[in-house]
Amino acid sequence: MATEQQLSAIKGSKVLMVGAGGIGCELLKTLALSEFQDIHIIDMDTIEVSNLNRQFLFRQSHVGQSKAKVARDAVLKFRPNISITPYHANVKDPDFNVDFFKRFSVVLNGLDNLDARRHVNRLCLAAGVPLVESGTTGFLGQVTVHVKGRTECYECQPKPAPKTYPVCTITSTPSKFVHCIVWAKDLLFAKLFGDKNQENDLNVRSSDASGSSEPAEDVFERKKDEDVEEYGRRIYDHVFGHNIEVALSNEDTWKKRNKPRPIYIKDVALAEVIQQNGNLDKVPVSTDPLSVSAMTTIGLKNPQDVWSLAENSRVFLEALKLFFLKRGKEIGNLSFDKDDQLAVEIVTAAANIRASSFGIPLHSLFEAKGIAGNIVHAVATTNAVIAGLIVIEAIKVLQDDVRNYRMTYCLEHPSRKMLLMPVEPFEPNKSCYVCSETPLTLEINTSRSKLRDFVEKIVKAKLGMSQPMIMHGHALLYEVGDGLEEDMATTYAANLEKVLAQLPSPVTGGTVIMVEDLQQELTCTINIKHREEFDGEKEPDGMILSGLTEALVQKNDEASKENGASTSNVSETVSVEAEEDDELQILPAVSGLAGKKRKLPDNANSSNSDLSGVIDETKIPRKAIDREDSEAVVVLDGNGERKKKRGQ
Amino acid sequence: MNGEELTEQETALYDRQIRVWGVDAQRRLSKSHILVSGLTGTVVEFCKNIVLAGVGSLTLNDDRPVTTELLSANFLIPPDESVYREKPLAELCCDSLKDFNPMVRVSVQKGDLSSFDVHFFDKFDAVVVSSCSLNTKKSVNEKCRKSSKRVAFYSVDCRDSCGELFVDLQDYTYSKKKIDEMTECRLQFPSFEEAIAVPWRSLPGRLSKLYFAMRVIERFEELEGRKPGQTSAADLPNVLNLRKELCEAHSLSESQMPDALIERLLAGTREFPPVCAIVGGILGQEVIKAICGKGDPIKNFFFFDAMDGKGIIEDIAKRNNEAEQFQIGCLEGCLEVD
Numbered sequence: 001m002a003t004e005q006q007l008s009a010i011k012g013s014k015v016l017m018v019g020a021g022g023i024g025c026e027l028l029k030t031l032a033l034s035e036f037q038d039i040h041i042i043d044m045d046t047i048e049v050s051n052l053n054r055q056f057l058f059r060q061s062h063v064g065q066s067k068a069k070v071a072r073d074a075v076l077k078f079r080p081n082i083s084i085t086p087y088h089a090n091v092k093d094p095d096f097n098v099d100f101f102k103r104f105s106v107v108l109n110g111l112d113n114l115d116a117r118r119h120v121n122r123l124c125l126a127a128g129v130p131l132v133e134s135g136t137t138g139f140l141g142q143v144t145v146h147v148k149g150r151t152e153c154y155e156c157q158p159k160p161a162p163k164t165y166p167v168c169t170i171t172s173t174p175s176k177f178v179h180c181i182v183w184a185k186d187l188l189f190a191k192l193f194g195d196k197n198q199e200n201d202l203n204v205r206s207s208d209a210s211g212s213s214e215p216a217e218d219v220f221e222r223k224k225d226e227d228v229e230e231y232g233r234r235i236y237d238h239v240f241g242h243n244i245e246v247a248l249s250n251e252d253t254w255k256k257r258n259k260p261r262p263i264y265i266k267d268v269a270l271a272e273v274i275q276q277n278g279n280l281d282k283v284p285v286s287t288d289p290l291s292v293s294a295m296t297t298i299g300l301k302n303p304q305d306v307w308s309l310a311e312n313s314r315v316f317l318e319a320l321k322l323f324f325l326k327r328g329k330e331i332g333n334l335s336f337d338k339d340d341q342l343a344v345e346i347v348t349a350a351a352n353i354r355a356s357s358f359g360i361p362l363h364s365l366f367e368a369k370g371i372a373g374n375i376v377h378a379v380a381t382t383n384a385v386i387a388g389l390i391v392i393e394a395i396k397v398l399q400d401d402v403r404n405y406r407m408t409y410c411l412e413h414p415s416r417k418m419l420l421m422p423v424e425p426f427e428p429n430k431s432c433y434v435c436s437e438t439p440l441t442l443e444i445n446t447s448r449s450k451l452r453d454f455v456e457k458i459v460k461a462k463l464g465m466s467q468p469m470i471m472h473g474h475a476l477l478y479e480v481g482d483g484l485e486e487d488m489a490t491t492y493a494a495n496l497e498k499v500l501a502q503l504p505s506p507v508t509g510g511t512v513i514m515v516e517d518l519q520q521e522l523t524c525t526i527n528i529k530h531r532e533e534f535d536g537e538k539e540p541d542g543m544i545l546s547g548l549t550e551a552l553v554q555k556n557d558e559a560s561k562e563n564g565a566s567t568s569n570v571s572e573t574v575s576v577e578a579e580e581d582d583e584l585q586i587l588p589a590v591s592g593l594a595g596k597k598r599k600l601p602d603n604a605n606s607s608n609s610d611l612s613g614v615i616d617e618t619k620i621p622r623k624a625i626d627r628e629d630s631e632a633v634v635v636l637d638g639n640g641e642r643k644k645k646r647g648q
Numbered sequence: 649m650n651g652e653e654l655t656e657q658e659t660a661l662y663d664r665q666i667r668v669w670g671v672d673a674q675r676r677l678s679k680s681h682i683l684v685s686g687l688t689g690t691v692v693e694f695c696k697n698i699v700l701a702g703v704g705s706l707t708l709n710d711d712r713p714v715t716t717e718l719l720s721a722n723f724l725i726p727p728d729e730s731v732y733r734e735k736p737l738a739e740l741c742c743d744s745l746k747d748f749n750p751m752v753r754v755s756v757q758k759g760d761l762s763s764f765d766v767h768f769f770d771k772f773d774a775v776v777v778s779s780c781s782l783n784t785k786k787s788v789n790e791k792c793r794k795s796s797k798r799v800a801f802y803s804v805d806c807r808d809s810c811g812e813l814f815v816d817l818q819d820y821t822y823s824k825k826k827i828d829e830m831t832e833c834r835l836q837f838p839s840f841e842e843a844i845a846v847p848w849r850s851l852p853g854r855l856s857k858l859y860f861a862m863r864v865i866e867r868f869e870e871l872e873g874r875k876p877g878q879t880s881a882a883d884l885p886n887v888l889n890l891r892k893e894l895c896e897a898h899s900l901s902e903s904q905m906p907d908a909l910i911e912r913l914l915a916g917t918r919e920f921p922p923v924c925a926i927v928g929g930i931l932g933q934e935v936i937k938a939i940c941g942k943g944d945p946i947k948n949f950f951f952f953d954a955m956d957g958k959g960i961i962e963d964i965a966k967r968n969n970e971a972e973q974f975q976i977g978c979l980e981g982c983l984e985v986d
Contacts, residue, residue: 030921033723034921053700054664080726080727302653375664378665379668380701381936388923389922391921395922419959420960421958422958
């Protein structure tokens with residue numbers, strides 16, 4: 001029960017919630033019941049059916065509407081006299097600047113992606129407003145408190161970096177189903193239905209890449225008046241048959257690996273499945289393009305079933321056909337969407353056929369969709385528990401009850417009898433470039449790397465800045481923003497294409513660069529160190545930023561190390577980001593990184609000296625980090641950006 | 649196992665949670681029947697969770713009229729007197745809960761919980777009671793145990809910013825994931841009466857202080873003929889006397905249930921919504937796990953105190969049959985050794 005003092009602090013407060021999803025709904029409800037009177041809530045999403053199993057403020061009839069607005073309406077029903085201000089917007093909008101954040105007593109995050117979390121972290125630091133962060137995945141969850149100058153900021157400790165797969169693993173030597181999904185989604189699907197001008201590694205071979213004189217695009221172009229089914233079979237044979245044969249021709253690749261087998265249509269027992277063909281006429285014409293389905297046409301009803309090679313092949317051909325016949329207008333513009341049934345079907349089928357080829361176990365549509373769509377499993381109960389914990393911390397923050405701030409972990413399996421484990425927050429990390437503004441060092445080849453590479457790979461990807469400004473002394477090398485004068489814009493565009501040493505204000509070894517994001521009010525000082533050579537495999541970006549609190553090294557695919565045959569394409573990595581729904585950031589036990597060691601609040605546990613206030617990793621399921629099955633997979637280039645367009 | 653498929657509607661709605669516990673578990677949930685009695689804020693949270701999870705049916709028992717105090721932690725009822733006047737709590741909650749998931753049958757069972765017979769409880773897979781006298785708690789638990797099929801019994805009580813959850817799954821066999829495969833485990837749960845009868849001095853050291861404090865207050869209410877939760881700070885002196893007696897009888901130090909804690913629990917008659925959410929969430933997870941027969945259950949008490957933020961599991965059961973305990977325990981070493 002809240003004390004008088006607590007109630008008075010609560011009633012006088014103004015709270016900002018970021019996110020009105022799984023955690024958000026539970027949080028808004030609990031805040032309202034706890035007598036908070038002035039709540040603002042930002043969420044850019046609209047309601048989907050799959051939200052309804054836990055985002056209980058929403059109903060079927062609300063699908064498509066703004067989460068922030070519907071959540072507010074629902075809560076006002078049982079607390080009509082409080083003020084809830086919804087914003088159907090992206091928290092990264094410039095409108096939500098430091099002045100906006102300054103209006104609040106505390107900020108409560110219920111976000112689903114790292115990027116937004118970092119952004120909010122910086123704004124809270126700039127505004128001097130405490131932040132309560134949280135995340136959930138399945139039965140796991142955590143709540144953390146961040147107060148400038150008093151505790152670590154959200155970025156003081158490393159967060160699991162997006163999982164990356166070397167391109168050659170995807171294009172030539174997959175060993176896991178997820179590799180096949182990435183291939184099917186980001187290469188094949190993109191090639192067939194996406195922007196034709198995009199670079200695409202689909203025909204990249206593990207052999208000497210320079211020998212590729214074959215005009216790869218022609219193969220995928222559907223010839224004028226070519227029968228759709230004919231086209232489908234041709235594509236099938238090309239990617240599952242021909243391309244595999246080509247890969248096999250390079251003996252080196254397969255010395256230590258199991259060889260894949262090429263699969264051609266003629267070899268697959270389609271006969272019995274083909275009888276279903278013609279059912280297409282009987283399927284009622286649907287006006288909704290997203291509900292067209294190859295599965296149902298063929299008679300495969302259960303998304304949990306694992307299809308045979310023949311069934312997968314049939315789905316592939318049928319889906320391809322349906323895309324052309326029913327959704328021809330979209331071809332050339334399509335990107336994969338997990339809610340696009342036909343897209344999910346074709347990607348599942350293609351991934352399975354490839355998996356079959358490489359001796360990798362096949363998966364059901366349900367499983368494949370989870371992997372391809374970065375779906376995070378989620379239940380209402382964990383969100384409810386976390387929401388309760390958030391409010392408890394928020395109340396402490398409102399009262400400046402510093403000594404009682406806790407990071408609380410909701411575990412699936414008890415650790416020393418605890419299902420809910422509170423830990424004292426650490427002091428700020430003096431090496432944190434975000435809250436301690438410690439300078440960083442960048443090793444880079446200043447004669448070879450362009451400013452553009454620096455902006456994409458370092459400033460945006462690693463530093464998480466969205467509207468950066470880059471300065472060398474007084475010289476402005478680059479900036480982003482509306483209202484740039486034309487000549488400035490031209491200069492910046494030109495600068496992007498220059499190598500660092502050739503910039504108007506040359507950047508070479510020993511130079512100190514300032515990178516700033518005005519909205520986040522974050523300034524980074526970077527010391528440049530020139531370096532000639534980088535290891536193509538281990539340092540694919542050709543740049544090393546140090547002084548950062550780096551995330552734990554991701555397991556590198558073993559195959560990539562043994563793959564001596566691949567050349568130029570090894571230099572790129574495909575990075576992967578966990579998105580969608582609520583994301584858990586488990587803080588790993590990192591020794592020597594955090595500031596003061598703190599003992600746990602409970603004397604009973606003082607015997608566990610190895611813990612030192614940090615969660616004992618061995619006892620916490622590492623599911624969120626090591627998820628093999630539902631691994632988030634999005635193929636981007638190393639910087640989180642779409643690959644360069646050809647010819648531009 | 650019934651081979652009914654989930655409907656397309658269910659698959660779409662439950663997608664995210666099916667990814668947590670699987671299709672089979674979801675099917676089992678859809679066939680389960682839950683009874684709750686005592687619609688406290690925590691139980692209302694539990695009801696929301698269990699309805700969203702997609703149980704077959706939920707039966708609500710609470711004939712009390714709505715009061716402002718009951719509304720304080722209840723998000724199901726609009727604070728409009730013209731709406732809630734003269735309707736019992738269960739009925740009002742029922743209407744709102746149905747909205748959360750049209751596929752769940754939510755209904756009201758009127759009457760005094762203690763008057764229902766064994767046969768009545770037979771219909772359910774799990775029974776959750778709250779705000780319930782010690783006698784009723786014991787008797788309902790016994791009726792659940794007498795039933796021919798296993799009826800899981802849970803009691804939950806929140807005072808001030810603390811919560812206590814009790815679990816009785818009787819003779820329980822379940823599966824759990826161990827590294828990469830599923831293993832089977834078996835546990836024996838004592839009844840509430842058996843558990844609280846365990847002499848205090850034979851309980852493991854460093855047991856949660858909440859356990860003892862709750863037992864003292866529970867006994868106080870019983871002796872004084874109070875309704876559950878009908879206490880106040882004014883009762884402190886008498887309760888402390890009772891504590892003294894009980895501690896002497898059990899040869900336990902009074903420091904195991906500090907004054908300050910007891911005072912908080914006596915005075916804090918209004919529920920604290922964050923604790924309702926937390927304990928209601930944990931309870932929801934427990935019931936879901938038990939229905940699915942998957943995952944280690946809480947055995948057999950769970951305590952939460954917002955003041956220290958810990959959520960602790962305590963195993964309170966007779967220890968004299970140690971050999972039996974080990975035999976009955978998990979085949980593959982799932983049994984946790986103290």
